[in-house]
Amino acid sequence: MMIWTMPQPFSANFVARLDPLHGLLACLRGQLPAHADWPRIIGLANKTLCTPAVSARLREAGLFPELPADVTLFFSEMERRNGDRNDRLMAQLDEAAVVMNAAGVSPLLLKGTAWLAHAPPERRAARMLADIDLMVPAGHFQSMIDQLRGIGYHLETTDLEPGVPAVLFRPQDAATIDLHSEYGSINTLFYRFDDLAKDAALLDLKGGIISLPSPVACTAILLLHDQLKGRDYLRGRIDLRHLLDIQSFASQFTRADWDELNRLFRSGYARNAMRTQLLTAKKLLDMDVPRTVTHGARARLQYLRRLIQLRWPSLAPSLTFLSLLDPSYLIARHVARRAGKDGLSKGATGLPRRESLQRLFIRNELGKI
Numbered sequence: 001m002m003i004w005t006m007p008q009p010f011s012a013n014f015v016a017r018l019d020p021l022h023g024l025l026a027c028l029r030g031q032l033p034a035h036a037d038w039p040r041i042i043g044l045a046n047k048t049l050c051t052p053a054v055s056a057r058l059r060e061a062g063l064f065p066e067l068p069a070d071v072t073l074f075f076s077e078m079e080r081r082n083g084d085r086n087d088r089l090m091a092q093l094d095e096a097a098v099v100m101n102a103a104g105v106s107p108l109l110l111k112g113t114a115w116l117a118h119a120p121p122e123r124r125a126a127r128m129l130a131d132i133d134l135m136v137p138a139g140h141f142q143s144m145i146d147q148l149r150g151i152g153y154h155l156e157t158t159d160l161e162p163g164v165p166a167v168l169f170r171p172q173d174a175a176t177i178d179l180h181s182e183y184g185s186i187n188t189l190f191y192r193f194d195d196l197a198k199d200a201a202l203l204d205l206k207g208g209i210i211s212l213p214s215p216v217a218c219t220a221i222l223l224l225h226d227q228l229k230g231r232d233y234l235r236g237r238i239d240l241r242h243l244l245d246i247q248s249f250a251s252q253f254t255r256a257d258w259d260e261l262n263r264l265f266r267s268g269y270a271r272n273a274m275r276t277q278l279l280t281a282k283k284l285l286d287m288d289v290p291r292t293v294t295h296g297a298r299a300r301l302q303y304l305r306r307l308i309q310l311r312w313p314s315l316a317p318s319l320t321f322l323s324l325l326d327p328s329y330l331i332a333r334h335v336a337r338r339a340g341k342d343g344l345s346k347g348a349t350g351l352p353r354r355e356s357l358q359r360l361f362i363r364n365e366l367g368k369i
Contacts, residue, residue, distance in 0.1 A: 018310060020044045021369075025284055027054045028244065030061035038071050048240040049128045049367045055079035056126035083125030086116060088174040090124070090205070093117075093132055096177060097208025099147045100136065107134040107144075108196050108211045110180065111225060114218045115245045117203055117210060128241065130367075131175045133165075137193040138181040141166075145179065153177065187335050188228050188270040189220060215249040216257050220264050222246055227273035231360055233302065234323045236309045236316060237368040243281045250287070262293050267335075268328035275299035280306065298326070310369060317361050324360075 020040040023033035028050065033041065045051040055075035058064060064072050093113065100107050109117050110133035116124055136144045145155065148168050156167035156176070165178040184190040200211040213221070222242045227233040250257075265274040279294040280303055281287040302323075309316045323329065 018307070021310060024048070024050070024054065024240075028057055028240070029286060030057045030063070032058075032063055032066060038068065042071070042074065044369070047367075048369055050240050050244070051075070052079045052082040052128055053126045053241070053244055056123065079125050082128055085174050086124045086127070086129065089113075089116065089129060089132060092173055092175065092177075093210065094205040094208050095151065096132070096134070096148060097205055097210050099151055100144055101208050103140070103143060103147055105136050105140050105144060106202060106209045106211045107136050108193060108200060108213060109133065110135055110183065110213070110221055111218075112241070112245065114212060114221075115248060117212055118215075118218070118249070127245075129175065131167075132177045133180065134177060135180040135183065135191075135193055135196065141179070141181040148177065148179070183221060184224050185228065187332055188267060189224050189264055191217070191221070215252065216260050216264075219246050219249045220261060222249075223265070223274050223277055227277050228270060232368070233273035233276055234329070235320050235360055236302065236306045236323070237365070238280060238284075238306055239368050240284075241367060243277075243285055243287075246277070246281055247285055247287045250289070255290070258290050258293055267332060269326075269332040272296065272298045272302070272326075272328050276302040279303050298328070320360050 019035065020037065021044060023036060023041040024044050026033045027041065027045075042051070045054050055078055058067065058075065059079070064076075067075070093109075097107060112127060112129040113133045115127055116129060119127070145166055145168065149155070152170050153168040154170070156169060160166055163182060165180045167176050167178055169176045182190065182192050196213045196217050197211060199214040199217065201214075203210050203212055212218075222245055226237075226239050226242050230237075230239075232239065253261075261274070262271075265271045275294050275296050276299045278287075278289050279299045282289045282294055283303060305319050305323075309319060
């Protein structure tokens with residue numbers, strides 16, 4: 001006898017293939033997944049560098065007693081070890097601040113380093129960092145490199161290019177220091193030291209003083225870093241760590257703050273990129289975001305494209321190619337070419353150089369999905 005079964009609806013199959021992501025997102029919202037496949041959830045948390053954040057969210061929600069014993073042990077140990085490393089990073093930051101302060105500079109903190117200093121000490125273990133990002137005035141850039149070399153740092157390369165940070169390291173440290181004198185691009189959003197310092201808050205460490213950009217500036221830099229400098233808008237990639245950072249910085253935003261953020265991303269290409277990222281944060285993390293910074297057909301399409309790529313990764317190159325035909329991107333390319341004729345370097349435009357387009361098609365990248 002032949003038995004007929006109803007085919008599973010496309011939408012159900014689509015969602016089923018994203019179950020590990022849904023489980024991870026539930027954890028990041030401080031909830032237990034409905035159907036917890038812990039090996040796959042932990043695998044995705046490790047890939048996105050969010051394992052300490054998962055541990056912190058579940059622990060703060062009082063859910064550790066409901067987890068399997070081995071899962072609780074793994075999360076607790078990851079969070080503890082990351083906390084130890086972040087304590088080392090804070091000590092390393094303090095030491096660098098002391099020598100910079102001695103030369104009259106209070107460095108600005110960027111990206112994850114800003115989050116680490118913003119966060120209460122008891123929550124610092126929740127964030128994994130790759131490096132320490134600092135910004136100093138362009139006129140003091142070389143002298144700050146010399147200050148750091150004076151306490152044992154070495155330059156990763158002496159061939160420094162305009163707009164590219166100097167990477168300094170010591171064998172005994174937990175991370176490199178990425179030293180910036182500017183951030184962004186003239187066609188999207190561009191920051192010099194003074195642009196950020198005017199609204200920054202000074203923070204006393206144990207020995208040194210650093211400057212924290214405003215929460216709006218911190219959010220803008222993360223959007224700029226991922227969506228435009230990292231080409232995630234074109235590639236359809238997601239960095240969950242940075243979405244969590246944005247959620248943290250924006251948690252106290254007023255309507256005026258959202259309006260300011262919206263004004264910062266003025267061009268069509270940059271604004272579409274911003275809206276896509278904020279819509280992604282809203283959908284994935286239940287982040288409270290006003291519609292004024294998430295609406296638009298391109299943002300919705302790009303968000304759907306991200307989910308499609310997660311379900312069918314082999315489609316990523318084709319969808320990236322289609323993104324390169326986005327009219328707002330093509331207009332930005334045209335503006336960049338005109339800027340190049342006016343004597344600005346290709347790097348200053350913030351758009352992919354022809355010879356580096358292959359980077360757009362990298363699929364396996366640490367921390368991104």
